[in-house]
Amino acid sequence: MDIIVLKPGATSKELRNIVKKLEGRGFKSHISKGTERTVIGVIGDTSKITEDENSAFQIMPGVEKIHRIIKPFRLASRDFKPKNSVIKIRGHSIGGKKIHIMAGPCAIEKMSTLLKIAKEVKKAGATFIRGGAFKPRTSPYSFQGLGEEGLKILAHAREKTGLPVVTELMDPRDINVVLKYVDVIQIGARNMQNFRLLQEVGSHNKPVLLKRGLSATIKELLMAAEYIMSQGNNKVILCERGIRTFETATRNTLDLNAVPVLKNLTHLPVIVDPSHGAGKWDLVAPMSKAAVAAGADGLMIEVHTKPEEALSDGDQSLKPEKFKTLMKELRLVAKAVGRTI
Amino acid sequence: MDIIVLKPGATSKELRNIVKKLEGRGFKSHISKGTERTVIGVIGDTSKITEDENSAFQIMPGVEKIHRIIKPFRLASRDFKPKNSVIKIRGHSIGGKKIHIMAGPCAIEKMSTLLKIAKEVKKAGATFIRGGAFKPRTSPYSFQGLGEEGLKILAHAREKTGLPVVTELMDPRDINVVLKYVDVIQIGARNMQNFRLLQEVGSHNKPVLLKRGLSATIKELLMAAEYIMSQGNNKVILCERGIRTFETATRNTLDLNAVPVLKNLTHLPVIVDPSHGAGKWDLVAPMSKAAVAAGADGLMIEVHTKPEEALSDGDQSLKPEKFKTLMKELRLVAKAVGRTI
Amino acid sequence: MDIIVLKPGATSKELRNIVKKLEGRGFKSHISKGTERTVIGVIGDTSKITEDENSAFQIMPGVEKIHRIIKPFRLASRDFKPKNSVIKIRGHSIGGKKIHIMAGPCAIEKMSTLLKIAKEVKKAGATFIRGGAFKPRTSPYSFQGLGEEGLKILAHAREKTGLPVVTELMDPRDINVVLKYVDVIQIGARNMQNFRLLQEVGSHNKPVLLKRGLSATIKELLMAAEYIMSQGNNKVILCERGIRTFETATRNTLDLNAVPVLKNLTHLPVIVDPSHGAGKWDLVAPMSKAAVAAGADGLMIEVHTKPEEALSDGDQSLKPEKFKTLMKELRLVAKAVGRTI
């Protein structure tokens, strides 16, 4: 049901036209005349009314405002599927009691470095390796990633450690090469509304880790998930990674409110990336613990053996020993909120 | 030290004028000529250069930009006082290992209700009672608080429970009546830059709980603390309570990044108000746990026996039984991060 | 009329309780049962329902959301008074065809400087003098203004030029001294929600220039105007002066959209302050012209004979000759949109 509020001076002819247009699309009208205003309750399955149709009603003479009652996302909605989705990846389950830690460097550089990092994070308790082969960089003059070479290194690290791997896809033209090597496809914050890319990953059966855009509302994040799911792929993991605000003391403002709000609105798993979210390595530990306490199903953490030589985002990476300490602390917090790591 | 960057085409006369002006104020200049630009290092105690003087340098011919190295706050800075400040209030210490919970209704309504709430929160483990007698309401037609009558009720609740009380001061003309009844004076978010009010509470010896403004940067929050401290009152407790962003799913965006960032920049205690920060009672529990995990020294939580009859902000208040459950969970999280409640 | 949307599974008992509570407050209910949801139309003068009462309904069992139809401001609303308010000040009319330019230094410094500036801006066509005697400064160590001495200088400048004067009031305790000397009382952006100060200026008959807060919505600005008007003072001039966003290239983001939006929602005059809004003198000219083209009723512009020696905000002040040039350009733009200056 939608609610159409008429303007104070709306005429009865205007009212009739709206009712007629509604009937033409198969809806019934329920009219309430108040002391100052008239309101139309639209009866029928209003979830079928698209944004565009709604927009067309919006500008009919006499209409002041339309309140939509139905949520614009369906497949992603907890109303549609009340039980938590648990996504299985090579024997791991994301979205259940266990919290998963995805760790690794921002960008994949060379085989030996990645292998070293992968072994360290595995030892500390991470269950996934993350690392970028295609890097979305603000400057065209920055390192853009190793491409397929990086994917091969990543796949080799999986072979050696047994940990499944996560990497970003930036271009629909790279879908096949990415599908070939990785276990989870990441869609980065800057591509959250790259709708063609969403449709592309939606038409395969590989799990997708969808990062929230820098200025995306929670509703828009769920609409982006809906884009993927509407193509048939339900294996979507949502990721909060910091939004853009006026604050300049942190690179972004990691929005942990998003965790309980999302858990309430959707059945999909929700993870948090405190490395990009806060943007400085010394904030990663407190924000990781806070994310777990807020109910996150996983964390994505940048780890590098030599951050000072990293080709990307070295200043937000943890060294393996700090990561190991953090993992111990995280286990205590997870236990305090009834979860495991 | 400050750094003055000259424009690409700055003349040597412009350079000389700047150097002369600096010398006139007792500073030495250290000039670096690069391949494209000249930069002046200002040597001396540049913390004495006020914003206004800096602004005057900014518009001198030849100047492109000034980078200030010194932080604009001093008394509030951890550089100035490396050790954590611990604020003592009626036998309680805020800023130490123990995390304090300040609980109570948004607005003080009547004696019996407040007493009931106060006893419940004390039983559950709260160590302070919060409640407003002067209420900053967006609408002039909303309940504005009971005024002095409310303060008396608050003082009575302290007498009956032994818990110290926190209440908001909105108007410098009310300072004496507030000083008479309360233990901690709260400065609300909307008054964070009401500089006269800050100066007023700075000139008394009563602890001040200073809430971050809705669009205040962390630096501005610390400058507001500096206003209070510059008058002689060092007993300042900072409070994160949510900032304003584009997100509409929550009333505000509780910025937990502020907790570790503040703990790094200042020696003052930092508490979090998840009730106003998120604005919905079902977000209070997860965000409270997250705040403790992030390192907060205390929490301010709205509790009401009958939220549905509350005269203010009923929709963000917890009922006593939910508060009791939350306190149990918080104790586990506090323990996990090496603190107690 | 308000609309109460029930949750998908709301019971008929929950519905009955809501209807009963509405009846207890004198409202009738109009119930629409849709295919998925039930909606209650609240009939009667719902503008009497306060925020607090609404909040109490919000948390009743079965309620999902309440859509309020009535605007929360009344006296300030164009629904309430369709015709533009024109505010008369010493023979000048603000809110009519003529656009008024208020010019002068950020802070009043000394008699001779202010007189010189006042004469220059008058000659160029300004119709009001602006200047601060009480200065809200971010740092307690910055120049705080001359106080009453500054007001005397301002009144003297009025005497010499005949131009009415505008100055800021920061503290309700200064109301009498400000009333004695000035023609328009300015409420600064940081005090837009200093409700006690609003009530104080609302209880006198002096025109008030109310600046929009840095993170205030347009609705909140109108609620602040309502605070003043609810005390009996209808002479309110609204002022857009820049909001806080993520952008760092400008000090604030001057929101010119606010001009047509406000002109649509309220009958009060709307002026723009491009000096604070953009924060750099070289942006003042283009943004002033844009403000006039967008429909502003006036501009507030900082002018200083020696910006490099100004005690406050020198970097956003125009020199008199630049101001004179700007005034000529503004007259052309004003004419192009059917106004005069």
Place this chain on the structure above:
Amino acid sequence: MDIIVLKPGATSKELRNIVKKLEGRGFKSHISKGTERTVIGVIGDTSKITEDENSAFQIMPGVEKIHRIIKPFRLASRDFKPKNSVIKIRGHSIGGKKIHIMAGPCAIEKMSTLLKIAKEVKKAGATFIRGGAFKPRTSPYSFQGLGEEGLKILAHAREKTGLPVVTELMDPRDINVVLKYVDVIQIGARNMQNFRLLQEVGSHNKPVLLKRGLSATIKELLMAAEYIMSQGNNKVILCERGIRTFETATRNTLDLNAVPVLKNLTHLPVIVDPSHGAGKWDLVAPMSKAAVAAGADGLMIEVHTKPEEALSDGDQSLKPEKFKTLMKELRLVAKAVGRTI
């Protein structure tokens, strides 16, 4: 030149290490020891230091902060090319004295409708036709555009009216079909940081209209332009179209400050899209006039003969008669600021 500020307690060994690393990359160091801090001036062509290398210096022991003096964009910078770029398209020049108006529907629907709109806007004075064949829609259930069929209709309208056409490209896989039919390729706000798409359009010789992202800073917009230009295509037109802020009264906040700020920083033409920027048709006229007064080189305006039947964004489209009236008003404002339309 860059400036490296050391921490208060930085050791001389730390200083030596930094100097050594700088020397290793071919830079000289100029060391200033102040009373509290030491600062290193980096001498040489520091524009060669990438973000990544900078990040690596950032985390060296002893470093507190690095101030970069060089702007990260070069080809787009006015420092690099002081004179305005004028982009020629089928006999029209964008970036000169004449202001260009690009008008048309949000989405291309059918031949007859587009032809009718195209003729009307041409008659009123528009010099380009705009219309989307590939539509980035928030919901997967909204109309996604006609694809190549739409491009054909657009090309046909050009043939009939002689006006060049602008359309959006969303997917690098569609580049050839878009190149075949259109005169200006639009990159939408949601794709401003779709770096692969930027590189794709950068490697052809077709003019690109680049829209600012919803939360993109002005610097990031220029970096996106730099991505295109770094591939060899200098024909970039920048477009301000509204940013995301906390304000909810408008769909976005059209940031007109961006116009003079961009004109100052870059030689590229700057146009404004008030239809998306404000999001309501009744704000389009005042904001269009304001944009011209602020110095825009062009406007992009949605026009539709039957907005109530439009398949996309009908509520922000002008009808031809309103557009005609607006064009007359715009000519007056353009003249007032020394331009023509």
